[in-house]
Structures are given as C-alpha cells and as structure tokens.
Amino acid sequence: MAALDAWLCFEDEAGFSMAPPTTRIWARRGHTPLIRVKGRSQRRFPIAALARYKQGEHSRLIYRPMRHVDHKRGGRRTFTWTDYRDLRIDAHQQLGAPIVPVWDNLGVHKDHRLRQFIETHDWITCYFLPAYPPDFNPVEGI
Template identity: 40%
Template structure:
C-alpha cells in the first residue's frame, strides 16, 4: 500500500491484518491526516482505535484476538477500559522488545519507514 503525506503534514495509519482459518486474509485500516491545526487530533487515540476494532468485529462477525506491541496508546488506562468493555476481544501483549515476534517491525524496515518510540 502506497501512502504519501506530501503537502498534508502527517499521515497516521492504523491497520489490522485479519486472518480466519479457511478464509482470505484481509487488511483493514484507517488513516488520519494531521495538518497541525489548533485543536486537531494528533494521532490515533482510544476512540479512533476502538472504532477500528468495532468495525472489524462487525465485518468479521466473530471474536477478535489482537496481538499488540507496547506502544503507549495500547497501554493507556482508557484503552484498557475499551478492551474490558468488549467481551469478544482478547488482547495479547508482546514483550517490550521482540522484533522476531512482531512481523510488523520487519515491514517497517522493508518499506524504508522508521517507527519512532517516545518515552
């Protein structure tokens, strides 16, 4: 997937790779364009991530098992509340640094993108 943010400021992308035995694998994603305007959403927060999860659940029609890295947005109290409110959602947290367990890390390096992690 080619995404360009040239002239727009910053393009944020959140995606899910959805795999179900015996079915085609799907990629579900949402983009968020940030132009740096006052009061503008700066990135994906619990509300945007929960909307993506709800859309995936509605489209797939079954429980979801989610494997997440340790991005600060995934670990927030608000996101934990979102997870707790959805009985159809099971979340596994990857260890702090485990690129061998997270194929997405290899994808970032292959496409020339660098993911930055802020403390």
C-alpha cells in the first residue's frame, strides 16, 4: 500500500438506536416505579462507515447515514450495493488517492454488481476478512 500511496480503509455497518436503555430498579412491594421517557422511538439509524489509515496521516472516519424508511411499509432497513459503491466513490474523491477497503463477508459486499464495479476501477483494491473477525476490524466498535 505504501508503494501505491493508497489509504487502507476498514469498512462495516453500524447503527444507533433511539430507544433509551432499559434497566431494573428496586422499589417497595406494591409501588411500581414509573419512569417517563420523552420521544421514545423504536427507530434505528444505520450507518456505513470507513475507518481510513495511511502512514504519516491522521486516521479518520468517513460515514454515511441511511435515511430511515419505515420497513413495515416496504422500506429497506439495510444498505444496498449502490450505497457501498457511492461511499467508496465519495471516499476516493475526498482522499484523492487509491483506496484499499477491507471488510467482512456480508452478502451485499460480494454482490456481482459491486464486484464488477471494483474490477473496472484501478483506484480500488478490495480484501475480505475472515467470516466474523470483530478483533480485526476497528469499525466494529462503533
């Protein structure tokens, strides 16, 4: 990668829940505590993120949130291959250098249209991690 002057990019999906965490508390028998939470929602905001690294440069995070569409009405809850393609194009334009994405074996990552996109562009080289390597991918902690 140093010879290519490329950015090493670890990529993964993450999400933020808008629901507050639940917990158990002690109370006197017969006096159930009531905790009011304003704005409680079951919404989850998914993001696709790239953690990028290069020798002598600061590490950065490039991410794209997915607009929440109600999945009960036919909306898609996950990212499509075009979302990943667009994220990589944006990363390449922002960084101004070749990128080497490293990611897991999610089905959409191996989509034939995304693979064809990668093979037709010389500024991108892709590597896959083992089946589930949370210790190898820094984006897993997001």
